[in-house]
Amino acid sequence: TFRNLGVAETKDQLVGVNYLHSKSWVDKSNMIIYGWSFGGFMTTNMMVKHPDLFKVAIAGGPVIDWKYYEIMYTERYMDTPQKNPEGFKNSDLTQFSQNLKGRLLMIHGTEDPVVVWQHSLLFLKSCVDKSKLIDYYVYPGHEHNVMGKDRANLYDKITDYIFLHTKTK
Secondary structure (H helix, E strand, C coil), rough: CCCCCCCHHHHHHHHHHHHHHHCCCCCCCHEEEECCHHHHHHHEEEEEEEHCCCCCEEEECCCCHHHHCCCCHHHHCCCCCCCCCCHHCCCCHHHHHHHHEEEEEEEEEEECCCCHHHHHHHHHHHHHHHCCCCCEEECCCCCCCCCCCCHHHHHHHHHHHHHHHCCCC
16 A cells, blocks of 8 residues: 555455445445545545445545645655655545545544544535535534544434435335
8 A cells, every 4th residue: 555545445445345246135226335534535535436336425534635644644654745746646535526426425523633624625625616516514523533422413414314315125
């Protein structure tokens, strides 16, 4: 993954998706992906780089552009934007937002010191600029993880979103 976050991991996800597609009990037209933090990055990445795979996605606290993430982690895996411009460009998900097809719910806490709020706002702005619709939900005062009584609200929001946008039998 060094200098190319999201590339090898996406290949791993595609192996899993292909396995699920091989099963008769899987409804390929009704698949969902969910992740938080790096998982939110991967969820958004899958939705914009493989837009036909998932009908619904929920991305919480997602890294959108690695140049805005904490230096210690980013430089360990990506190097610097000056030394690895191609890697940073390829992992900047705002560059691919025009590909979005399915339903995407992006969630972020306003006080997130880990993946600062700027990440999801950049993606939201990119979607607006490219006339792509996403759903966006904010947890005022919450940090990277939604905790306390609001955690039940978070899971209610996720569950409602899934049932609203998928068919159930």
